Amino acid sequence: MAARRLHKETHVISRKRGNGILSREIWIDEGTGEVTRYSLAYINHMVFGLDNGRVLGYDNAHGYHHRHFMGSVEPIDFTCYADIEARFESEWVNLRR
DSSP states (O other): OOEEEEEEEEEEEEEGGTTTEEHHHHHHHHTTTEEEEEEEEEEEETTTTTTGGGEEEEEGGGGGGEEEEETTTEOOOOOOHHHHHHHHHHHHHHHHH
């Protein structure tokens, strides 16, 4: 089945709220409705200047599920997309503090 992009959004975070950009892109299988590809990122060049400013990110590019943090990349256990999204949200909120 063909995959199609279900959702793409970018939110600019004001300086007062911590600065940066939140980016979310989700692709689904049209037949099953399952998430087949995703990319979640918190970008802030003032916090981290490498990796295009990506401070934190989760995606499944390159054939495996992984987490980006300040230039390092590590594989992660994947159970479902909802868990990854919740984990990203929790980590991003903690980084803002």
